[in-house]
Amino acid sequence: xxxxxGAPKELAGGLQQRRALxxxxxxxxxxxxxxxxxxxxxxxxxxxxxxxAVAQAFPHxxxxxxxxxxxxxxxAGAVEERHPIRVGVVFSGRQSPGGHxxxxxxxxxxxAYNPQSLLYGxxxxxxxxxxxxxxxxxxxxxxxxxxxxxxxxxxRSIDQIRTTKQVNAAMTTCHSLNLDGLVxxxxxTSNSDAAQLAETxxxxxxxxxxxxxxxxxxGDLKNQFVETTVGFDTVCKVNSQLxxxxxxxxxxxxxYYYFVRLMGRKASHVAxxxxxxxxxxxxxxxxxxxxxxxxxxxxxxKICDGVQARAELGKYHGVLVIPEGLxxxxxxxxxLIQEINILHNSNVxxxxxxxxxxxxxxxxxxxxxxxIRRELLLHQESDNSAQLSQIDTxxxxxxxxxxxxxxxxxxxxxxxxxFSSVCHFFGYQARGSxxxxxxxxxxxxxxRISLHMIAVGLTGYMATVANLKDPVDKWRCAAAPLTVIRxx
Amino acid sequence: xxxxxGAPKELAGGLQQRRALxxxxxxxxxxxxxxxxxxxxxxxxxxxxxxxAVAQAFPHxxxxxxxxxxxxxxxAGAVEERHPIRVGVVFSGRQSPGGHxxxxxxxxxxxAYNPQSLLYGxxxxxxxxxxxxxxxxxxxxxxxxxxxxxxxxxxRSIDQIRTTKQVNAAMTTCHSLNLDGLVxxxxxTSNSDAAQLAETxxxxxxxxxxxxxxxxxxGDLKNQFVETTVGFDTVCKVNSQLxxxxxxxxxxxxxYYYFVRLMGRKASHVAxxxxxxxxxxxxxxxxxxxxxxxxxxxxxxKICDGVQARAELGKYHGVLVIPEGLxxxxxxxxxLIQEINILHNSNVxxxxxxxxxxxxxxxxxxxxxxxIRRELLLHQESDNSAQLSQIDTxxxxxxxxxxxxxxxxxxxxxxxxxFSSVCHFFGYQARGSxxxxxxxxxxxxxxRISLHMIAVGLTGYMATVANLKDPVDKWRCAAAPLTVIRxx
Numbered sequence: 003x004x005x006x007x008g009a010p011k012e013l014a015g016g017l018q019q020r021r022a023l024x025x026x027x028x029x030x031x032x033x034x035x036x037x038x039x040x041x042x043x044x045x046x047x048x049x050x051x052x053x054x055a056v057a058q059a060f061p062h063x064x065x066x067x068x069x070x071x072x073x074x075x076x077x078a079g080a081v082e083e084r085h086p087i088r089v090g091v092v093f094s095g096r097q098s099p100g101g102h103x104x105x106x107x108x109x110x111x112x113x114a115y116n117p118q119s120l121l122y123g124x125x126x127x128x129x130x131x132x133x134x135x136x137x138x139x140x141x142x143x144x145x146x147x148x149x150x151x152x153x154x155x156x157x158r159s160i161d162q163i164r165t166t167k168q169v170n171a172a173m174t175t176c177h178s179l180n181l182d183g184l185v186x187x188x189x190x191t192s193n194s195d196a197a198q199l200a201e202t203x204x205x206x207x208x209x210x211x212x213x214x215x216x217x218x219x220x221g222d223l224k225n226q227f228v229e230t231t232v233g234f235d236t237v238c239k240v241n242s243q244l245x246x247x248x249x250x251x252x253x254x255x256x257x258y259y260y261f262v263r264l265m266g267r268k269a270s271h272v273a274x275x276x277x278x279x280x281x282x283x284x285x286x287x288x289x290x291x292x293x294x295x296x297x298x299x300x301x302x303x304k305i306c307d308g309v310q311a312r313a314e315l316g317k318y319h320g321v322l323v324i325p326e327g328l329x330x331x332x333x334x335x336x337x338l339i340q341e342i343n344i345l346h347n348s349n350v351x352x353x354x355x356x357x358x359x360x361x362x363x364x365x366x367x368x369x370x371x372x373x374i375r376r377e378l379l380l381h382q383e384s385d386n387s388a389q390l391s392q393i394d395t396x397x398x399x400x401x402x403x404x405x406x407x408x409x410x411x412x413x414x415x416x417x418x419x420x421f422s423s424v425c426h427f428f429g430y431q432a433r434g435s436x437x438x439x440x441x442x443x444x445x446x447x448x449x450r451i452s453l454h455m456i457a458v459g460l461t462g463y464m465a466t467v468a469n470l471k472d473p474v475d476k477w478r479c480a481a482a483p484l485t486v487i488r489x490x
Numbered sequence: 491x492x493x494x495x496g497a498p499k500e501l502a503g504g505l506q507q508r509r510a511l512x513x514x515x516x517x518x519x520x521x522x523x524x525x526x527x528x529x530x531x532x533x534x535x536x537x538x539x540x541x542x543a544v545a546q547a548f549p550h551x552x553x554x555x556x557x558x559x560x561x562x563x564x565x566a567g568a569v570e571e572r573h574p575i576r577v578g579v580v581f582s583g584r585q586s587p588g589g590h591x592x593x594x595x596x597x598x599x600x601x602a603y604n605p606q607s608l609l610y611g612x613x614x615x616x617x618x619x620x621x622x623x624x625x626x627x628x629x630x631x632x633x634x635x636x637x638x639x640x641x642x643x644x645x646r647s648i649d650q651i652r653t654t655k656q657v658n659a660a661m662t663t664c665h666s667l668n669l670d671g672l673v674x675x676x677x678x679t680s681n682s683d684a685a686q687l688a689e690t691x692x693x694x695x696x697x698x699x700x701x702x703x704x705x706x707x708x709g710d711l712k713n714q715f716v717e718t719t720v721g722f723d724t725v726c727k728v729n730s731q732l733x734x735x736x737x738x739x740x741x742x743x744x745x746y747y748y749f750v751r752l753m754g755r756k757a758s759h760v761a762x763x764x765x766x767x768x769x770x771x772x773x774x775x776x777x778x779x780x781x782x783x784x785x786x787x788x789x790x791x792k793i794c795d796g797v798q799a800r801a802e803l804g805k806y807h808g809v810l811v812i813p814e815g816l817x818x819x820x821x822x823x824x825x826l827i828q829e830i831n832i833l834h835n836s837n838v839x840x841x842x843x844x845x846x847x848x849x850x851x852x853x854x855x856x857x858x859x860x861x862i863r864r865e866l867l868l869h870q871e872s873d874n875s876a877q878l879s880q881i882d883t884x885x886x887x888x889x890x891x892x893x894x895x896x897x898x899x900x901x902x903x904x905x906x907x908x909f910s911s912v913c914h915f916f917g918y919q920a921r922g923s924x925x926x927x928x929x930x931x932x933x934x935x936x937x938r939i940s941l942h943m944i945a946v947g948l949t950g951y952m953a954t955v956a957n958l959k960d961p962v963d964k965w966r967c968a969a970a971p972l973t974v975i976r977x978x
Binding site: 096097126150151152153154157158159243244247248249251253254255256257260372373424426428430431433434435 | 584585614638639640641642645646647728731732734735736737738739741742743744745748860861912914916918919920921922923
């Protein structure tokens with residue numbers, strides 16, 4: 003456990019100090035002393051083919067209605083007496099700018115609800131939840147984390163509540179702290195885990211309500227209820243600035259192709275949004291590659307054609323943007339990875355693996371440069387598909403494009419200057435950045451909504467805000483059952 | 491040649507457009523319609539042991555006096571008639587934020603001097619100078635480059651004017667354009683080349699005055715006359731922000747050590763300044779390594795001791811910052827590189843090289859991980875020491891630290907969790923960024939000073955500004971002979 007978590011921090015720079023003064027703007031329904039819940043239609047799953055299976059797996063939480071939060075009608079009477087409430091909050095997922103503001107919003111709503119209420123932060127993410135390691139969240143604790151990036155107030159660790167052991171540990175903690183609610187801050191998988199936990203707690207007569215909050219830089223938790231995730235806006239802005247700088251650098255020197263891979267898992271949302279903001283010369287969308295079943299060499303060939311066309315205009319520079327997990331979208335690479343996975347699961351030692359691949363997979367494997375071969379074998383050892391994202395796909399593409407340009411030169415098909423590349427992976431530097439105003443506002447509102455959800459007894463729900471493209475005074479606060487995003 | 495250079499560009503974003511509106515602040519001496527040059531003491535070289543050799547090599551430009559520019563005394567009389575002036579300007583060195591403002595300041599001063607004056611930009615850097623490829627710099631051309639990053643107005647290429655052929659080509663261009671002055675925008679080597687060119691032009695009765703402007707992100711052109719170089723401030727700010735983000739990321743996840751290498755050549759100025767601004771856990775200064783003659787394994791051992799001490803506090807994360815060219819400061823690595831250089835100069839093929847190293851060098855070479863071995867051999871092929879900077883030293887350190895931590899674990903000396911690292915090289919994304927107010931002001935002032943230097947007939951001088959740590963109204967403009975920075 004990290005000794006720094008929860009420590010008040012000195013806001014080192016003027017920017018941090020000024021940022022801490024920003025007061026998030028509130029949507030209309032959250033501006034008064036109380037909110038009123040309105041219950042709407044019953045729900046099903048987004049993918050209708052899953053509905054039956056999810057209904058069976060989630061007998062207590064499937065089909066719950068949509069809930070909207072509105073300001074009480076004028077003259078609705080005095081605020082009724084409210085008992086203190088006990089809530090826990092945990093970071094579960096890659097840190098994403100704005101996460102701290104969810105905790106802040108939750109805290110402010112909880113103290114407004116009843117000043118005797120208690121908010122426990124789990125120190126060290128889900129491992130802290132399992133081990134019941136808590137930090138009481140107070141105004142003093144929050145002071146240096148308002149509108150600041152990172153998840154360092156509480157930290158994060160393995161980011162899952164999935165195995166029976168993990169779910170039971172979480173339940174034990176909820177019991178022993180006598181929690182009225184547990185707020186899980188994370189992306190697709192964490193909210194999926196939250197759905198399962200909510201169902202299990204009901205089955206075990208645990209009173210703790212489970213609320214998910216969509217916080218993820220990937221932007222891949224997006225559906226008819228969730229317009230975007232907290233952090234996506236900031237990360238796209240920061241990455242776009244970096245890609246723009248690289249574009250300017252490319253055109254100034256006029257001699258390099260920059261291959262930039264952007265963190266955001268397999269989905270291309272971050273790469274797509276950044277390309278719209280920064281205008282690189284080429285963007286490869288994983289979804290398009292998968293849909294068109296483009297092979298690795300077809301992708302290389304397209305890039306080389308672009309390089310050649312630009313050379314004919316006297317241009318020897320350019321910027322190419324790809325999503326973090328592109329490699330998983332390339333059909334034959336995916337198949338190769340699957341074969342390697344099977345060998346791993348059969349405990350074949352790494353050294354013998356390449357000799358046990360099928361003939362076509364072995365041929366592809368041998369074709370790949372050594373550094374990628376090593377990464378493919380090693381990263382699979384953890385049997386964690388997320389690790390696939392760590393493969394330096396931008397370097398693979400740059401290497402293969404260079405090889406192909408040399409080949410074209412030898413064959414007389416390319417007569418331009420030597421192809422040179424520089425590779426980048428942008429992600430850590432963006433996800434640690436200070437959140438944008440949008441993310442500060444959005445995260446704070448979601449935090450406040452979470453408290454209201456617990457107060458009215460919702461469990462297995464996600465906090466949502468609609469009309470995000472409009473100014474904050476048009477935002478509409480709601481809650482959607484987590485089962486809508488489950489599939490099986 | 492790049493077809494884009496000099497093209498008016500659309501300022502895509504609001505930031506770029508707003509940035510273009512910024513009006514650089516002027517030091518007092520540049521606020522009036524004229525300036526007066528005051529001549530001071532004769533100069534020698536900064537390193538006195540070089541003085542005699544430089545005096546012999548630069549018979550016409552050695553020992554010139556320092557020159558200060560001041561506002562004319564009140565009532566100094568009418569401005570005398572001034573003939574149109576013809577000036578060329580060239581980017582020679584890695585792009586650095588603020589470069590465009592030098593051209594802008596030069597242009598404004600030149601048109602104020604006499605509106606019939608002409609400013610030629612050399613398209614494609616020094617190659618454009620040799621080939622006499624010009625773009626006339628006008629208000630229209632400049633409009634979209636004011637306060638913008640990059641060198642894309644004119645581009646850059648090989649960044650040297652050194653060989654006899656290159657110097658003669660530059661002289662031919664100066665003759666044929668009938669230039670009164672040539673402004674060379676660049677770092678240490680470019681200003682060193684400028685000194686040589688100035689001397690050669692005098693020897694050949696060419697009237698063109700040569701002026702150097704200190705523009706370099708490295709910050710390594712710093713002495714009693716040059717307080718800092720244009721771009722250093724911006725690059726340190728941008729890199730410090732990125733390193734800070736990474737620090738926040740490290741503490742949030744609590745599981746990685748980030749090894750960050752910062753662009754800035756062999757000198758540690760950028761790394762040092764960024765460490766002061768962003769507070770990483772460890773900083774390795776190349777100068778300290780060289781001075782203490784620290785071996786690679788001593789460095790690794792120090793890092794591992796730090797990792798181990800932090801593990802004992804329950805901390806498994808950290809951020810380490812190193813300068814771009816650290817590898818050249820490590821004694822035995824430098825010696826190995828020298829041996830490889832000699833083999834290259836003897837045309838030994840790369841494949842045979844490792845077998846021809848001396849026994850100790852061969853042993854060190856074999857000890858290095860394969861990716862570094864390949865980089866050491868390949869990058870030397872260009873026989874360009876700058877390429878050494880391209881060696882992924884951060885990955886070398888991370889790899890060796892991991893190996894050592896595994897060894898310590900096996901020996902029972904380390905009982906903590908597995909060491910994990912993430913490597914970064916920050917540079918391209920910072921040097922392409924929008925210049926800070928400081929760099930905008932400084933670069934613009936240097937551009938204006940350059941014109942005044944040419945107008946009073948100085949050659950072999952560098953434009954300088956003193957008191958930079960004070961507000962702009964305390965800045966003092968001057969010119970220092972380029973021979974002061976030469977050594978042999």
